Amino acid sequence: MNQEVFAKKRDYLLLLPSLIPLLLLFVYPLLKGFVMTFQQPETAGLTLANYVEFFTNSNYYDTIWRTLYLVVPASIIELFIAFGITYFIREKMRGGGIIAGLTIFPLTLGSIIVDMAVIAFFKPTGWFNTTLINMGLIDEPFTLVYNYAGAFIALVILGTAFIASNLVGMMGTIDPNLERAARTLGASRWVTFKRVFWPLIRSNVLTVFALNLIMQIGVYSTAVIVGNPASETRTFVVVAFEEAMRNFNYNMANTVAIVMGITQLLVLSIVFAIRKRGYIGSASTFK
Amino acid sequence: MSQAVKKKNSTTILDSTRVEIRNLTKQFGSTTAVHNASLDIENGEFMTLLGPSGCGKTTILSMILGTLQPTSGEITFNGQPINKIDMSRRDIGMVFQNYALFPHMTVAQNIAFGLDMRKVSKSEKKKRVEEAIEMVQLNDLGNRFIKDLSGGQQQRVALARAIVIRPRVLLLDEPLSNLDAKLRKEMRTQLKKLHDELGITTIYVTHDQEEALSLSTKVTVMSNGIIQQIGTPKEIFGKPKNYFVANFIGYGNFLRGKLIDEQDGQFIFEADKDSVRLVVNHDKQHQVGDEVILTIKPEMLEIITDPKIGMNTLSGKITVSDYIGSATGYEVETKEGRTFKVNVLGLNPYAMGEEVRLYLDPAKLLIIDEE
Amino acid sequence: MKAEKSFPELEKEDGQTVQGNINRKPLRNSRKGLFLQKGYKTSSWALILLFLTIVLGMTIAVVLSAFGEEWYGTFLPQGYTIEWFIKAWQAYEVGEYFKITMGIVLTATVISLVLSIPTVYILARRDFPFKQALISFFQLPFTLPDLLYAIPVASIFYSIGLAETIPGLIIVNLIVGIPFSVFILLPYMESLDPRLEYAATSLGATKFKLFQRIVLPQVVPGITASAINIFIRMFNTFTIILLISGPKTQTLNVMVFSVLQGSGSQPPAMLNSLALTLMIPLLFFSFLSLWVSSFTQRRLGK
Incomplete structure (x- = not known):
């Protein structure tokens, strides 16, 4: 702490070059955006009309359920796949690095390429359906693209990659001696997991889960490219963009954005309420 | 001789196990961590595996524990091979170097963990946890979390957690290495007392020769994956078998050469480098013609003023003087260009550069082999 | 060797109670x-x-x-060609958009760094009230969902005529660039030894010289690494660019997205080729970071 000198008046000036642009480009729009939700495009004065419209018109309020119905099950499946894979390869295992690398790989491709890849692989004439037909398992191909299923698959692939990329490092923070200790004391592998490994990693896993969940609530390009943005995958962002770019109704667009932000906050607080009920703290063995 | 005799004064005696290790080898890729090690650990014995880091002692411990599978060879408990037994079924109490205490559990929960796994009844569990807590003197700390304990207290919890399950064998992996010097001594005494009380067959891994000699009933010295010597602390300390063992446990002065003659029950030794001749007492293992190493501990070397003693003396001058409390450590450089380490009790009566004579008592010189 | 004493014998000898089950069962796996x-x-x-x-x-x-010629109903395409890729490249002027994007992002990276370095210096070296709050404030733009500020920014930019212009796109990138450079430069700056600065001041260096001669050379490796990260981050900026982009003023990923969103009539090979052009920045950045790391290593000597 002694290397820090208390700031003089002049020093504050050096904060301005970065603060002013942020105030203009971020804080002011944020506040203006919030006020905008209480205004109408043409008329003056404050009104709740936008929110009333949102919660009475099924065209709008349906987006809440559509988004959550798409994103919440996907996130849970992503967590299971990512945790299952990274837990299995957590100890030095031959090929573990390659498995981790391939699991995380879709993250480097980015959303748009993954969306196109899902279409190429799961479309009716794609490898997935032709393989199943050739094996005699099905007669008609599944419709897995340009609908709920397509968006779901693309989300699962991207989300699993994201969660796994965070979990890989996290698994290493649990001292392997703790598991060994439990095992020598007579615990089976499952009991060791249940009573030692999981309680220690739980809070971090839930944090990553929450991060991924709120990221996916903002899903857009996947919903548009592999999904069916007109109905099944009409998420918050799809509607917000529609209002902004097609109808030029920035007030309504921002109302949708605010409702999305609140939804994200609610989801976050639910996950953190669950997280608080377990052990939160260091998993290291020394103070 | 038998360990069992020692238990006469004890109040609690647990049954225990004889551990045999037969031709145990462990390879990691092309490197051999343990080479063909054979070792018997008697009922109730306190066996220390002593050696520098990387000598294979921890690898042997891991194979007994079950975290590593031997490449070849066998480990048995009371004659039963355990290689294929899952580590959770081996009934071993283990104290890890970093204690590996569960940070999300209290002291009592940590200690009770092994009992939970054994489905011990609630009342029995309570009784045994309390006993264990008392045994390691952690009274009133049962409800604390691990992070609220000092290093020494954590160490005791780890010990209690390992013994409360009444293990067949107790394994300790450098348990004292994370404690400060004073606490280490205290814990050493406690560990010894505990072992005397319980009589559990104990295998202790350390690189600290002082710990090994003070705690154990038997010591195994290892280097480079090979067992160098097995013996009681007295044997190891008094009669190290080879250069490595002698050097490791603190013999400081070595002369390489040959036994050239024998007179009146004594050998005549001639050094290779400078043909220094010394008389040394006869021992049974060596004979004239052997290539050997002579060694003597720094505290066995004498600096003399008596001009009458002429045999086995070397003259030189003091080049280093290091006062270490109860004794002073000197380095004496002889005319032949050798350096000897000498420890002299008391204040330092010799000045730097002073000409002195060293006396190498034939009875205190030790003949050892290179390998 | 020593005779093995059995425990029951010992029990008789001492006449004391022996705890524990003497006759343990043999070990068995579950x-x-x-x-x-x-x-x-x-x-x-x-x-x-x-x-x-x-x-x-x-x-x-x-x-x-x-890269397939005809692919319908068969397991593999009938032949391979880069024709679709070239066609997509030309039809959608990918090279042109790549250039535009590079120009925008490069300019925005430089501006972000210039604006944020003084701030980072003060945050690392000076203490003042609410410093932690200020640091958290700088992290806010990339923790909040970007839609929340993107829509009002777009409406403001349209009303003042900055939307659909190159300067507008550069300015908008600063919302991503400034907080992110503060975020990744701060640890670097904090890890530098302040005593070097004291030494320089005591030798009579003026404030500007101090910064130029002492601070900058030390942070240059960190700044280069950070610059690449900021660059990548902005290259992938999507939401806000989409909202204010015009037909000729958009970045590569926004252009690709707009095409994919709009056209069902194009052959899939063409669209897939177009999507894969987004791999080019990916390859470019891997190459860039390799080159920079080897370059800085050479400069630092080994």
């Missing part, structure tokens, strides 16, 4: 445990294989379809 372990391993491998097959399969499928 059948159920072995069975469960096998099941766990099998299902884990099944999960890994399934997931990785899909990941690899879809990646190969999209690449093959972009």
Whole structure:
């Protein structure tokens, strides 16, 4: 702490070059955006009309359920796949690095390429359906693209990659001696997991889960490219963009954005309420 | 001789196990961590595996524990091979170097963990946890979390957690290495007392020769994956078998050469480098013609003023003087260009550069082999 | 060797109670445990294989379809060609958009760094009230959902005429660039030894010289690494660019997205080729970071 000198008046000036642009480009729009939700495009004065419209018109309020119905099950499946894979390869295992690398790989491709890849692989004439037909398992191909299923698959692939990329490092923070200790004391592998490994990693896993969940609530390009943005995958962002770019109704667009932000906050607080009920703290063995 | 005799004064005696290790080898890729090690650990014995880091002692411990599978060879408990037994079924109490205490559990929960796994009844569990807590003197700390304990207290919890399950064998992996010097001594005494009380067959891994000699009933010295010597602390300390063992446990002065003659029950030794001749007492293992190493501990070397003693003396001058409390450590450089380490009790009566004579008592010189 | 004394004998000798079960049962593995372990391993491998097959399969499928001649109904395309790729490249002027994007992002990276370095210096070296709050404030733009500020920014930019212009796109990138450079430069700056600065001041250096001669040379490696990260981050900025982009003023990923969103009539090979042009920045950045790291290593000597 002694290397820090208390700031003089002049020093504050050096904060301005970065603060002013942020105030203009971020804080002011944020506040203006919030006020905008209480205004109408043409008329003056404050009104709740936008929110009333949102919660009475099924065209709008349906987006809440559509988004959550798409994103919440996907996130849970992503967590299971990512945790299952990274837990299995957590100890030095031959090929573990390659498995981790391939699991995380879709993250480097980015959303748009993954969306196109899902279409190429799961479309009716794609490898997935032709393989199943050739094996005699099905007669008609599944419709897995340009609908709920397509968006779901693309989300699962991207989300699993994201969660796994965070979990890989996290698994290493649990001292392997703790598991060994439990095992020598007579615990089976499952009991060791249940009573030692999981309680220690739980809070971090839930944090990553929450991060991924709120990221996916903002899903857009996947919903548009592999999904069916007109109905099944009409998420918050799809509607917000529609209002902004097609109808030029920035007030309504921002109302949708605010409702999305609140939804994200609610989801976050639910996950953190669950997280608080377990052990939160260091998993290291020394103070 | 038998360990069992020692238990006469004890109040609690647990049954225990004889551990045999037969031709145990462990390879990691092309490197051999343990080479063909054979070792018997008697009922109730306190066996220390002593050696520098990387000598294979921890690898042997891991194979007994079950975290590593031997490449070849066998480990048995009371004659039963355990290689294929899952580590959770081996009934071993283990104290890890970093204690590996569960940070999300209290002291009592940590200690009770092994009992939970054994489905011990609630009342029995309570009784045994309390006993264990008392045994390691952690009274009133049962409800604390691990992070609220000092290093020494954590160490005791780890010990209690390992013994409360009444293990067949107790394994300790450098348990004292994370404690400060004073606490280490205290814990050493406690560990010894505990072992005397319980009589559990104990295998202790350390690189600290002082710990090994003070705690154990038997010591195994290892280097480079090979067992160098097995013996009681007295044997190891008094009669190290080879250069490595002698050097490791603190013999400081070595002369390489040959036994050239024998007179009146004594050998005549001639050094290779400078043909220094010394008389040394006869021992049974060596004979004239052997290539050997002579060694003597720094505290066995004498600096003399008596001009009458002429045999086995070397003259030189003091080049280093290091006062270490109860004794002073000197380095004496002889005319032949050798350096000897000498420890002299008391204040330092010799000045730097002073000409002195060293006396190498034939009875205190030790003949050892290179390998 | 020593005779093995059995414990019951000892008991008689001492006449004391012996605790513990003398006749322990032989050790035995749990059948159920072995069975469960096998099941766990099998299902884990099944999960890994399934997931990785899909990941690899879809990646190969999209690449093959972009570089395949005719692909309908067969397992593999009938032949391979880069014709679609070239066609997509030309039809959508990918080179042009790549250039525009590079220009925008490069300019925005430089501006972000110039604006944020003084701030980072003060945050690392000076103490003042609410400093932690200020640091958290700088992290806010990339913790909040970007839609929340993107829509009002777009409406403001349209009303003052900055939308659909190159300067507008550069300015908008600063919302991403400034907080991110503060975020990744701060640890670097904090890790530098302040005593060097004291030494320089005591030798009579003026404030400007101090910064130029002492601080800057030390942070240059950190700044280069950070610059690449900021660059990548902005290259991938999507939401806000989409909202204010015009036909000729948009970045590569926004252009690709707009095409994919709008056209069902184009052949899939063409669209896949277009999507894969987004791989080019990916390759470019891997190359860039390799080059920079080897360059800085050479400059630092080994």
